[in-house]
Amino acid sequence: MPAPKKNARHEPIRRCVACRxxxxKHTLLRFARDPHTRQVQFDPAQRLPGRxxxxxxxxxxxxxxRKRKSLARVLKTPVDEAILDAAEAWMRSMQ
Ligand SMILES: [Zn+2]
Structure with missing residues (x-):
């Protein structure tokens, strides 16, 4: 019988759309597609509704x-390059 995972602690796990x-979840950058407008936004607080x-x-x-348009593919809607620029700038500011 496998040993229970000691580091699990109910931490939700998500998959990166680029490297898989x-x-x-909290270690990744979240992008959210608004349920009404379908606009994709960078969601650093991970609180926006939608997919x-x-x-x-x-x-x-x-x-x-960027190369594979992974976000657009996963979210099934066009994603503005500026969204990725904003997320990348935010990421750099956090390092
Ligand atoms: Zn990745």
């Missing part, structure tokens, strides 16, 4: 997300 790595997509706070993942 699973990580605790979310996640990205590692890692320049490589931003690069992949």
């Amino acid at each position: 790595r699973a990580a605790p 979310g997509a996640y990205l590692c706070p890692n320049p490589d993942c931003f690069h992949i997300a």
Whole structure:
């Protein structure tokens, strides 16, 4: 029988849309698609309603997300490049 996970502590796990790595939700950057307008916004507080997509706070993942339009694909709506720019700037300001 597998041992219970000691580090689980009910931490929700999400997957990065670029590298597909699973990580605790709070360590990832969240993007939310508004349920009404379908506009995608960067959601640093992870509190906006609507469908979310996640990205590692890692320049490589931003690069992949831009190249493959990963957010637009996952959220099924166009995502403005400025959203990624804003998230990347926020990420740098936190480092
Ligand atoms: Zn990633």
